[in-house]
Amino acid sequence: MATIYEVASMAGVSPSTVSRVLNGQNVSAEKARRVREAAKALSFTPSRIARTLRLQTSEVIALVIPDIENPFFTAMARGVEDVAQAAGYSVVLCNSDEDHAKEARYLDIAIEAKMAGVILAAAGDNCDLSGLIERNRPVVAVDRSPHGFDIDAVMVDNRAGGRTATAALQSQGFSRIACITGPRDVETAVHRADGWRDAARTTGPVDERYLKYADFRVDGGNKAMRELLAMPEPPDAVFVANNLMGVGALQVLAQSGQLPPALGVAVFGDLPFAPIAPMAITVIPLPARRLGVTAANLLLDRINGDDQPPRTIVLRNQAA
Amino acid sequence: MATIYEVASMAGVSPSTVSRVLNGQNVSAEKARRVREAAKALSFTPSRIARTLRLQTSEVIALVIPDIENPFFTAMARGVEDVAQAAGYSVVLCNSDEDHAKEARYLDIAIEAKMAGVILAAAGDNCDLSGLIERNRPVVAVDRSPHGFDIDAVMVDNRAGGRTATAALQSQGFSRIACITGPRDVETAVHRADGWRDAARTTGPVDERYLKYADFRVDGGNKAMRELLAMPEPPDAVFVANNLMGVGALQVLAQSGQLPPALGVAVFGDLPFAPIAPMAITVIPLPARRLGVTAANLLLDRINGDDQPPRTIVLRNQAA
DNA sequence: ACCCTGGCAGAAATCGATTTCACTCGTCAA
DNA sequence: TTGACGAGTGAAATCGATTTCTGCCAGGGT
Numbered sequence: 001m002a003t004i005y006e007v008a009s010m011a012g013v014s015p016s017t018v019s020r021v022l023n024g025q026n027v028s029a030e031k032a033r034r035v036r037e038a039a040k041a042l043s044f045t046p047s048r049i050a051r052t053l054r055l056q057t058s059e060v061i062a063l064v065i066p067d068i069e070n071p072f073f074t075a076m077a078r079g080v081e082d083v084a085q086a087a088g089y090s091v092v093l094c095n096s097d098e099d100h101a102k103e104a105r106y107l108d109i110a111i112e113a114k115m116a117g118v119i120l121a122a123a124g125d126n127c128d129l130s131g132l133i134e135r136n137r138p139v140v141a142v143d144r145s146p147h148g149f150d151i152d153a154v155m156v157d158n159r160a161g162g163r164t165a166t167a168a169l170q171s172q173g174f175s176r177i178a179c180i181t182g183p184r185d186v187e188t189a190v191h192r193a194d195g196w197r198d199a200a201r202t203t204g205p206v207d208e209r210y211l212k213y214a215d216f217r218v219d220g221g222n223k224a225m226r227e228l229l230a231m232p233e234p235p236d237a238v239f240v241a242n243n244l245m246g247v248g249a250l251q252v253l254a255q256s257g258q259l260p261p262a263l264g265v266a267v268f269g270d271l272p273f274a275p276i277a278p279m280a281i282t283v284i285p286l287p288a289r290r291l292g293v294t295a296a297n298l299l300l301d302r303i304n305g306d307d308q309p310p311r312t313i314v315l316r317n318q319a320a
Numbered sequence: 321m322a323t324i325y326e327v328a329s330m331a332g333v334s335p336s337t338v339s340r341v342l343n344g345q346n347v348s349a350e351k352a353r354r355v356r357e358a359a360k361a362l363s364f365t366p367s368r369i370a371r372t373l374r375l376q377t378s379e380v381i382a383l384v385i386p387d388i389e390n391p392f393f394t395a396m397a398r399g400v401e402d403v404a405q406a407a408g409y410s411v412v413l414c415n416s417d418e419d420h421a422k423e424a425r426y427l428d429i430a431i432e433a434k435m436a437g438v439i440l441a442a443a444g445d446n447c448d449l450s451g452l453i454e455r456n457r458p459v460v461a462v463d464r465s466p467h468g469f470d471i472d473a474v475m476v477d478n479r480a481g482g483r484t485a486t487a488a489l490q491s492q493g494f495s496r497i498a499c500i501t502g503p504r505d506v507e508t509a510v511h512r513a514d515g516w517r518d519a520a521r522t523t524g525p526v527d528e529r530y531l532k533y534a535d536f537r538v539d540g541g542n543k544a545m546r547e548l549l550a551m552p553e554p555p556d557a558v559f560v561a562n563n564l565m566g567v568g569a570l571q572v573l574a575q576s577g578q579l580p581p582a583l584g585v586a587v588f589g590d591l592p593f594a595p596i597a598p599m600a601i602t603v604i605p606l607p608a609r610r611l612g613v614t615a616a617n618l619l620l621d622r623i624n625g626d627d628q629p630p631r632t633i634v635l636r637n638q639a640a
Numbered sequence: 641a642c643c644c645t646g647g648c649a650g651a652a653a654t655c656g657a658t659t660t661c662a663c664t665c666g667t668c669a670a
Numbered sequence: 671t672t673g674a675c676g677a678g679t680g681a682a683a684t685c686g687a688t689t690t691c692t693g694c695c696a697g698g699g700t
Contacts, residue, residue, distance in 0.1 A: 001432075003685090003686055003687085004686065004687060004688095005686075005687095013649075013650085014649065014650045014651075015650090015686085015687075015688090016649070016650060016651080016688080016689080017648085017649060017650075018687095019687065019688055019689085020648090020649085020688095022687095023688080026648065026649095027648075027649080028647090028648065028649085031649085045428070045432055046686080046687065047373075047432060047685085047686050047687065048429075048432055048433055049369060049372050049373045049432070049433065049434060049685085049686075049687090050373055050655090050685070050686035050687040050688085051686080051687055051688075052369050052655095052687095053367075053370055053373050053654095053655045053656070053657095053685090053686080053687080054654070054655050054686080054687050054688045055655085055687085055688070056655070068388075068394050068397060068398065068413070069391060069394045069395065069398065071389060071391075071592075074389045074394065075389065077388060077415070078388065078389065078415075081415060085422075090429060092412040092413070092414075093388070093412070093413040093414075093415070094412075094413075095397070095398075095401060095413070102405075108365070109368075109410060112321075112365055112367060112369075113368055113369065114369060135321065218593070244593075271593075272391075272592060272593045273538070273567045273591075273592045273593055323655090323656055323657085324656065324657060324658095325656075333679080333680085334679070334680045334681075335656085335657080335658090335680090336658080336659080336679070336680060336681080336682095337678085337679065337680075338657095339657065339658055339659085340658095340678090340679090342657095343658080345678095346677060346678065347678070347679085348677090348678065348679090366656080366657065367655085367656050367657065368657095369655085369656075369657090370655070370656035370657040370658085370685090371656080371657055371658075372657095372685090373655090373656080373657080373684090373685045373686070373687095374656080374657050374658050374659085374684070375657085375658070376685070
C-alpha cells in the first residue's frame with residue numbers, strides 16, 4: 001500500500017507537495033505532472049483513515065434504520081444512497097433492529113468514526129442525540145422524529161393517512177373498524193392511530209378495544225389480527241398501520257377465509273411485492289424512496305454548512 | 321472529545337500507561353484505578369480512527385450484497401450481523417446494486433478503511449479480489465463465488481435445487497416447462513438453469529427457447545414471463561430461478577388469469593412475504609439466514625488466524 | 641537600489657492511539 | 671555481594687495525510 005511519502009520520494013518532491021497536488025492547490029505544472037505520474041505508477045490511494053484522523057471528519061454518512069427486512073426502509077435506503085453517492089459520500093447502513101441499545105451503539109460509532117452526518121429512523125421516541133449534537137454533527141430524522149431535539153426531519157402526514165384509510169373503509173360500508181398500529185413509543189404509530197380515531201369518531205363513539213398496539217412486524221400483525229377475530233364482537237374491517245403488519249393480518253384472514261372484501265382492510269404503506277390478485281385492499285402509498293432522497297439532501301446541506309433553523313418537511317402520501 | 325492524553329494527565333500517569341490499562345496489560349493496581357476513574361470522569365472513548373491508523377486493522381467487516389431490496393439478501397445480512405455483533409465486530413452493509421463498478425468501489429473502501437474482512441455476494445463471476453488477497457484480508461464468498469480466486473465460500477446446491485423444482489413440475493403433469501433464470505455471468509443463475517436442463521432432459525430434448533435470462537429482479541421476471549406467454553407455443557409451466565423474478569412472473573400470470581395451477585410455477589427461494597392464498601406453487605426454500613451465519617463464522621475464523629486451505633460449504637436447501 | 645507582494649515548496653507539527661525502547665526497582669539465586 | 675530477571679513506567683517513534691510555518695525567489699512599484 002503506497003503512502004504519500006513513497007509517492008513524494010519517487011516524484012522527487014516533499015509529501016506536502018504531493019498532498020497539494022491531490023487537493024488541487026497551487027503547484028508548478030512540472031511537479032504536478034511528476035507527482036501524478038508517480039501516484040499512478042504506485043497506484044496510490046490516500047489512506048482515508050489517516051485523512052480522517054487529521055481532518056476529524058470523513059465522507060461517510062450513517063443511515064440507521066430499525067428494520068432492514070422491511071422493504072419500506074430499504075427503499076428509503078436506496079434513495080439516501082443514490083443522493084449520497086452522487087455527492088461523493090458513502091453510506092453505511094446500520095440496522096438497529098428496533099433495539100434502543102443497538103441504536104445507541106451505532107450512534108456512538110458514527111460519532112467516533114467521525115462520520116459527516118447521520119440519517120436516523122429512530123427505534124423509539126426517546127433516543128439520545130446529545131452526543132451528536134454536542135459534537136456538531138448534523139442529524140436528520142426520517143419517518144420518525146425523536147422527542148426533545150430540535151433537528152431537521154422528513155416525515156409523512158401519518159395522522160391524515162390514518163384518517164384517509166379509515167374513511168375509505170367507512171365509505172365502503174364498514175362500521176366496526178379496528179386498528180392495528182405499532183409500538184406506543186413510536187410517534188408514527190400513535191399518529192396513525194390518532195388518524196383512525198379521528199375518522200372513527202365521525203360516526204360515533206370510538207371503541208378503544210378495537211385498537212391494538214403491535215410491533216410493526218409480520219408476526220405482530222398476525223397476532224393482533226387473531227386477537228381481533230377472537231373478540232366477542234369482531235370488527236368488520238381493519239386499518240393496519242404499516243406494510244409488514246398488513247402482511248401478517250392478511251395471512252390470518254386468508255387462513256380464516258375472510259379475505260377482503262369479506263372483511264375490509266386498509267393498509268398504511270405499500271404492501272411489499274404486492275403480489276397476485278389486485279384485491280379489494282385500500283393502500284395508502286408511502287413515498288419511501290423520496291423520503292430517503294429528501295433526507296439525504298437535507299443532510300448534505302447541513303454538512304455543507306447550511307445553518308438555518310431546523311426544518312420539518314412533510315411529504316404528501318400520494319406522489320402528486 | 322476526551323483524548324488519551326487528557327486522561328493521562330488527569331490520572332497523573334503517561335499515555336502509555338492509560339493505553340496499557342485499557343488493553344489489560346500489567347499496571348499497578350493503584351494507577352489502574354486512577355486511570356479508570358479519570359476515563360469515566362471524562363467519559364473517554366478511544367478514537368477508533370487513531371487506533372485503526374496505528375494498528376492497520378479495525379473491528380469492522382464489510383458485507384457486500386447485490387440487492388438490498390431483496391429479502392433473501394437482507395435475511396442473510398441479519399445472519400451475518402448477529403454473529404458478527406456477538407463477536408464484537410460491526411458490520412457495514414454495502415449495496416452494490418448488481419453493478420460491478422460500485423462493487424469494486426466498496427471493495428476498495430474495505431481495503432483502505434482497513435476492515436477486518438469482507439463477505440461478498442458478488443454481482444458477477446468476474447470480480448477482482450486481488451487487492452484484498454494481496455493485503456491478506458480474508459474474504460468469504462456467499463451465494464455466488466467469483467472465478468479465479470481460491471477463497472472460502474458458502475453456497476447452496478443450485479443445480480440440485482433447479483432439478484428438484486423442475487421435477488416437481490413434471491410430476492404435477494406439466495411437460496412444456498420453461499425456465500427464467502438470472503444473468504449469464506452469475507454462477508447461481510447458470511447452475512439453476514443447468515438443474516432445469518438436467519430434469520428437462522429426462523423427458524425429451526430440451527427446448528432452449530424456453531430458457532430466458534433475466535436480471536434477478538421483479539421487472540426482469542415480469543418481462544420474461546410475458547415473453548414466454550407470447551410464444552407461438554407457450555410453456556405450460558415455468559421454473560423461476562429466484563424469489564423476486566417469481567413475484568414478477570406471478571404478477572403477469574395474475575393479470576392474464578393463468579395463476580397456478582392453470583400454469584405450473586416453481587420458484588427457487590422463498591417468496592417474500594408469501595402472502596395470502598397458499599397457492600399451488602412449488603417453492604424451493606433457501607436458508608438465507610443460515611448462509612449469513614455460516615459465512616460470518618468462516619470469516620471470523622480467518623480473522624482469528626485460521627489458515628487451513630479454503631473451504632466451500634454447501635448448505636442443504638431444506639433445513640433438514 | 642530597495643521594499644513589498646505573491647507564488648511555490650520543504651520542514652515540522654498535528655490528529656490520537658499503540659508499542660518499542662530504555663530505565664528503575666525489587667527479588668531471588670548463585 | 672553481585673548478577674540476572676522481571677514487573678512497572680515514561681519518552682519517543684509510529685501509523686499517513688494535512689496544514690501551518692518559513693524561507694526562497696521573481697516581478698513590480700517607488
